[in-house]
Amino acid sequence: MDATIGIPPAVTEETQAFWNAASQGRLIVERCSACGRDNFPPRGMCRYCRSRSMVPTEITGRGRVYSLTVNYQRWLPELEVPYVIVLVEFDEHPGVRVVGRLRGCPPEAAAIGMAVEVGFEPGPGGYAIPSFYALNR
Numbered sequence: 001m002d003a004t005i006g007i008p009p010a011v012t013e014e015t016q017a018f019w020n021a022a023s024q025g026r027l028i029v030e031r032c033s034a035c036g037r038d039n040f041p042p043r044g045m046c047r048y049c050r051s052r053s054m055v056p057t058e059i060t061g062r063g064r065v066y067s068l069t070v071n072y073q074r075w076l077p078e079l080e081v082p083y084v085i086v087l088v089e090f091d092e093h094p095g096v097r098v099v100g101r102l103r104g105c106p107p108e109a110a111a112i113g114m115a116v117e118v119g120f121e122p123g124p125g126g127y128a129i130p131s132f133y134a135l136n137r
């Protein structure tokens with residue numbers, strides 16, 4: 001599987017825990033201990049109630065494609081096109097949507113609502129970045 005190429009992520013104090021977990025193959029979001037809602041991307045503050053008591057919560061289990069786009073543009077010479085970028089939501093984590101490449105599925109077979117599981121792949125700058133693998137094809 002080809003490594004994703006591009007620009008390394010800008011890691012901040014708020015996103016450090018996310019990238020650390022990603023390097024271990026874990027996808028975490030922030031759960032607010034004041035109102036109980038999940039927040040993503042991590043910002044150190046709840047976007048619903050503005051509490052700062054955020055607790056890392058791991059996303060396990062499958063997600064579902066909420067939206068998708070097929071990229072045909074060769075942004076960089078070594079980029080293989082076309083590929084699918086999906087926005088994924090999770091039943092147990094309402095309000096959380098995570099973007100990533102879709103793997104294991106040709107662009108013409110990608111569909112909204114399809115089940116995926118999260119994985120990680122080597123990204124630019126040595127970071128592990130989320131991607132999604134098609135299930136039940």
Ligand SMILES: [Zn+2]
Nearest residue numbers: 032035046049
């Ligand atoms: Zn909250």
